[in-house]
Amino acid sequence: MRLCTLRDEADLREIWRVCFGDPPTYIDYFFENRFDPQNTVCLEEHGRIPAAMHIVPYEVDVRGGEFPTAYLVGVATMPEDRMRGLSKELIREGLRLCRQRGYRFSHLYPFLHSFYARLGYGVANRRKLASLRASQAILLPQPHKVRPMDGDDASAALACYRRFMEGKNGYVIRSSMEGRLKEHLLESPAVAALYPNGDMAGYCLCYFENGVLIADEMVYDSPEALESLAAAMGSLQKPEGEIRFTLPEWEALPENWGGSAQTEDYAMARIIHLDGLTVPAPESATGDVVLRVFDDFLPEQTGIYRAIATDGQVTFTRYEKGAPQCEMDIRPLSQMVCGNLPPEVRPGGEGEKALFQMLPALPCLLFEKY
Numbered sequence: 001m002r003l004c005t006l007r008d009e010a011d012l013r014e015i016w017r018v019c020f021g022d023p024p025t026y027i028d029y030f031f032e033n034r035f036d037p038q039n040t041v042c043l044e045e046h047g048r049i050p051a052a053m054h055i056v057p058y059e060v061d062v063r064g065g066e067f068p069t070a071y072l073v074g075v076a077t078m079p080e081d082r083m084r085g086l087s088k089e090l091i092r093e094g095l096r097l098c099r100q101r102g103y104r105f106s107h108l109y110p111f112l113h114s115f116y117a118r119l120g121y122g123v124a125n126r127r128k129l130a131s132l133r134a135s136q137a138i139l140l141p142q143p144h145k146v147r148p149m150d151g152d153d154a155s156a157a158l159a160c161y162r163r164f165m166e167g168k169n170g171y172v173i174r175s176s177m178e179g180r181l182k183e184h185l186l187e188s189p190a191v192a193a194l195y196p197n198g199d200m201a202g203y204c205l206c207y208f209e210n211g212v213l214i215a216d217e218m219v220y221d222s223p224e225a226l227e228s229l230a231a232a233m234g235s236l237q238k239p240e241g242e243i244r245f246t247l248p249e250w251e252a253l254p255e256n257w258g259g260s261a262q263t264e265d266y267a268m269a270r271i272i273h274l275d276g277l278t279v280p281a282p283e284s285a286t287g288d289v290v291l292r293v294f295d296d297f298l299p300e301q302t303g304i305y306r307a308i309a310t311d312g313q314v315t316f317t318r319y320e321k322g323a324p325q326c327e328m329d330i331r332p333l334s335q336m337v338c339g340n341l342p343p344e345v346r347p348g349g350e351g352e353k354a355l356f357q358m359l360p361a362l363p364c365l366l367f368e369k370y
Contacts, residue, residue, distance in 0.1 A: 122335030137234025170364030325351030
């Protein structure tokens, strides 16, 4: 297991091509703009690379605080080398590397939630996925003018994104939209809704998958902007085709639209360095809890910690002076810290109740896939 070098790029490109099947234009873009050998972990056996993983650094909002996170992307093993546990070892070594570099969190979009749950990742956010027939969507009113987006829309899209995220929790903090938009427009459409003065009122980044037009980034200032964007998506699809788009979990699809919506688990996150972690908390939160934390995947994190809430923040530190008041696995604890309370954990004893008071549920949003 080692960090990659530039000499490995051809092998890494082949792994990506075989395992993900992305078009050459996207593979070229990723390796020209995202690939960093010092953020790529691979396994080398007998002069060849059968498995690799990329780490993309981001800043995320966690309870109103800004934290660097390690996004794991392109975790892949060549078909002939699978079922040997190579991906798990790659992820373990990658997370240890990120711990050494000072990261507190890791996020990802899983191919299978249950696989990453076994590695200590909890559901960081849930999304509502709305579905309409294109023939329904095109009948919606369009209060806003709409048009295709291009690379020159990056600044306006960033301003719209920041307005949409204001007051929310658990989202990627962006300083620019140029790379995001350029990458998306390589193979897929994007639509902007405009105010009468030409300012952007919303946008959606769409792509086709198995004949369905999907917008997993739908950003809007108002219900009218959402309506206009949904109608625009309908016009990009065949009349009998389906469109899908994401809504925040707490928002409802208007009944008169005639579609449906279902809520599903989406991104995942885990704490990779708990000792010394401080996250924002309600100003009124107080408490002092000693808890035993289990982390089978990163056993160096297993141990007894003290969580203290004071002055609008909660801090976790190693603690060996007292008996634990409660026990918790790193996965539900990660969910709780991120704001998405795990449904299987309910406050029983005084320790659990105090933790729930320190770290109440918050609405969570995450958009970046990588």
